Amino acid sequence: MNPQFKKGILELCVLTMIAKRDYYGYELVEEISKILEISEGTLYPILRRLTDESLFETYLQESSGGPPRKYYRITKKGLEFQKQQLKEWSEFNKQIEQLIGRGK
Amino acid sequence: MTKIEFLKQLKVALEQRGVNNSTDILMDYEEHFAHALQNGKSEDEICTRLGSPQSLAMAFETKSMLAKPQQNNLKLEWSLVIKALGRLVVIAPFTLLVVLLPGILLLTYLITGWALVGGTFVGSLIAFVVGLVSGLFTFSFWILLSIVSSALAGFGITVAAFIFMYVTTKVLVQFVVDFIKWNLNFILDKRKEA
Numbered sequence: 001m002n003p004q005f006k007k008g009i010l011e012l013c014v015l016t017m018i019a020k021r022d023y024y025g026y027e028l029v030e031e032i033s034k035i036l037e038i039s040e041g042t043l044y045p046i047l048r049r050l051t052d053e054s055l056f057e058t059y060l061q062e063s064s065g066g067p068p069r070k071y072y073r074i075t076k077k078g079l080e081f082q083k084q085q086l087k088e089w090s091e092f093n094k095q096i097e098q099l100i101g102r103g104k
Numbered sequence: 105m106t107k108i109e110f111l112k113q114l115k116v117a118l119e120q121r122g123v124n125n126s127t128d129i130l131m132d133y134e135e136h137f138a139h140a141l142q143n144g145k146s147e148d149e150i151c152t153r154l155g156s157p158q159s160l161a162m163a164f165e166t167k168s169m170l171a172k173p174q175q176n177n178l179k180l181e182w183s184l185v186i187k188a189l190g191r192l193v194v195i196a197p198f199t200l201l202v203v204l205l206p207g208i209l210l211l212t213y214l215i216t217g218w219a220l221v222g223g224t225f226v227g228s229l230i231a232f233v234v235g236l237v238s239g240l241f242t243f244s245f246w247i248l249l250s251i252v253s254s255a256l257a258g259f260g261i262t263v264a265a266f267i268f269m270y271v272t273t274k275v276l277v278q279f280v281v282d283f284i285k286w287n288l289n290f291i292l293d294k295r296k297e298a
Binding site: 025026027029033039040041042044045047048066067068069070 | 128138140
């Protein structure tokens with residue numbers, strides 16, 4: 001996939017996944033890289049930026065027999081942002097669909 | 105690449121780009137390694153999947169654009185303070201040596217000089233008053249004339265001494281101010297750029 005395109009959409013994926021439930025970094029990376037082919041490390045800058053912008057908050061949780069997990073939870077502000085981004089994305093998708101669909 | 109190599113390279117790359125919170129960022133990747141290793145992946149495989157530390161550092165740089173100038177200012181100030189302290193330590197004994205002995209001599213010179221000026225002035229004033237009073241009491245014109253004229257000579261000497269002391273004091277003060285300025289400039293590293 002086009003890397004520039006992927007970068008923008010990755011943010012929406014991260015937002016939407018964490019809007020559904022809390023994830024810790026590695027878990028999120030695993031889930032996404034199962035479907036999208038990405039450099040796994042690039043998810044951490046996204047997580048950090050969204051956290052800095054108060055769209056996420058983090059908390060640490062010890063797990064039995066494993067390393068501690070830093071969980072990401074969406075904030076109210078994050079949820080609003082996610083809704084709006086998702087709306088824009090589906091509108092854009094529809095427009096592209098119209099364009100591409102015409103060719104068929 | 106091993107985990108240690110990856111983290112080291114990432115640390116260097118982050119610091120080169122002046123990214124905030126590099127310790128926190130490294131901790132996130134350490135956690136990633138810990139989980140991936142537990143899932144039976146090799147360090148080399150994990151590194152390959154993460155991507156190059158340099159390009160990751162770049163991603164953190166673009167995201168911390170806002171925090172960057174602030175952080176740079178702080179860094180600059182700190183390095184300046186440390187430099188200034190270092191320079192102070194270097195220059196302090198030198199300044200003390202150079203300043204202490206000549207300084208004492210200088211101060212002595214100024215105090216004595218101005219004391220003499222004051223002294224001749226007060227002396228001449230007393231002589232003038234005494235001459236005037238005694239001349240008037242004895243009604244001797246010659247006594248009056250001789251004492252008053254010597255008093256006037258005393259005033260003349262006072263004026264000459266005053267001018268001399270004024271000029272030398274000004275030069276010396278200017279010299280001391282220049283010296284202190286030079287010291288400060290050295291400490292604060294404000295060399296004039298050619």
